Amino acid sequence: MKFGEHIxxxxxxxxxxxxxxxxxxxxDTAMLSKIERGERRAKKEHIPLLASLLHANERELFTIWLxxxxxxxxxxxxxxxxxxxxxxxxxxxxxxxxx
Amino acid sequence: MKFGEHIxxxxxxxxxxxxxxxxxxxxDTAMLSKIERGERRAKKEHIPLLASLLHANERELFTIWLxxxxxxxxxxxxxxxxxxxxxxxxxxxxxxxxx
DNA sequence: TATTGACTTGTCAAATTTTGTCTAATATAT
DNA sequence: ATATATTAGACAAAATTTGACAAGTCAATA
Numbered sequence: 001m002k003f004g005e006h007i008x009x010x011x012x013x014x015x016x017x018x019x020x021x022x023x024x025x026x027x028d029t030a031m032l033s034k035i036e037r038g039e040r041r042a043k044k045e046h047i048p049l050l051a052s053l054l055h056a057n058e059r060e061l062f063t064i065w066l067x068x069x070x071x072x073x074x075x076x077x078x079x080x081x082x083x084x085x086x087x088x089x090x091x092x093x094x095x096x097x098x099x
Numbered sequence: 100m101k102f103g104e105h106i107x108x109x110x111x112x113x114x115x116x117x118x119x120x121x122x123x124x125x126x127d128t129a130m131l132s133k134i135e136r137g138e139r140r141a142k143k144e145h146i147p148l149l150a151s152l153l154h155a156n157e158r159e160l161f162t163i164w165l166x167x168x169x170x171x172x173x174x175x176x177x178x179x180x181x182x183x184x185x186x187x188x189x190x191x192x193x194x195x196x197x198x
Numbered sequence: 199t200a201t202t203g204a205c206t207t208g209t210c211a212a213a214t215t216t217t218g219t220c221t222a223a224t225a226t227a228t
Numbered sequence: 229a230t231a232t233a234t235t236a237g238a239c240a241a242a243a244t245t246t247g248a249c250a251a252g253t254c255a256a257t258a
């Protein structure tokens with residue numbers, strides 16, 4: 001689930017309108033609408049508040065937020081999994097003993 | 100292997116100086132130096148020429164170039180593999196029959 | 199030690215991208 | 229028609245990236 005869709009789903013589960021959530025996040029509804037549709041990216045600083053307001057796990061939300069950014073990079077590529085494998089390999093080199 | 104290190108290694112294997120490669124890429128050596136050390140990112144358009152000049156596989160080089168960008172996003176995170184897994188899952192949703 | 203060559207570092211403005219806001223447009227229900 | 233919710237488009241401000249330059253380090257060697 002992409003970040004924006006996830007936010008939208010949580011927002012609806014919590015019976016909040018874009019107007020209400022946007023207000024709590026100090027942005028206008030146009031902005032939140034764009035975030036939900038993936039047209040714009042939420043700021044990192046928004047995540048704790050989003051998690052709190054939407055009764056979601058902050059760490060999980062942050063993970064999805066990061067994953068979404070990565071997805072944006074490779075979604076058009078023909079070999080996305082191969083690319084991710086190269087990244088995984090690099091991680092293992094950098095953290096050889098899983099410290 | 101990070102993109103810059105990879106380029107440097109290939110450059111040395113091909114007995115080229117930064118000056119020479121930089122010139123062929125129409126940039127100054129300072130720029131190439133930064134690219135090799137990962138301080139700056141090569142442009143996508145540079146990759147075909149790099150592959151050609153360094154006798155490397157263009158597609159592979161491009162994969163490493165993309166992987167490097169992703170690595171930059173998650174390298175500081177405590178759960179990089181988990182994040183990549185979320186991305187992998189999203190890919191499978193988008194391309195369910197491996198088209 | 200002075201010079202040369204290879205590479206690195208720091209700084210800066212220009213160029214590009216991202217961001218937030220505003221206004222207007224849709225859509226749906228009353 | 230009116231009201232409410234959401235989306236779309238346009239725009240400047242803000243932030244980031246980029247490329248270029250000058251000056252720096254370092255090693256080899258004359």
